[in-house]
Amino acid sequence: MPEEDLVDIKFRLYDGSDIGPFRYSATSTVDMLKQRIVSDWPKGKTIIPEAVNEVKLISSGKILENNKTVGQCTVPFGEVAGGVIIMHVVVQPSLAKTKTEKKIDDSPRKIVCSCSIL
Secondary structure, eight states, rough: OGGGGGGEEEEEEEOOOOEEEEEEEEOOOOHHHHHHHHTTTTTOOOOOHHHHHHHHEETTTTEOOTTTTTHHSSOTTTTTTTOOOEEEEEEEOHHHHHHHHHHHHHHOOOOOOOOOOO
């Protein structure tokens, strides 16, 4: 694999910490990047992705699609030669999980009426 086809990518998390930088081929897919993020997620974070589909990658203000390659996602005029590309990581837990974890209020409700008839 030629050296010029490799891209250095660093992943910036929600709290400002980073994962990486790692070297990827320009033909690597966004899905492969997400799998690496989930497997290398730092311990002790309050938000932890459980699956690849909970992770969104943002580069140059655009959410990257899983089937795109790293070469298709980079902006050629915006990147410095030999520099590290920073992609932002957003974790969105699945909706089914958050709905089942909703807190249910079982306390009895007080009925209060504040109607006034004159």
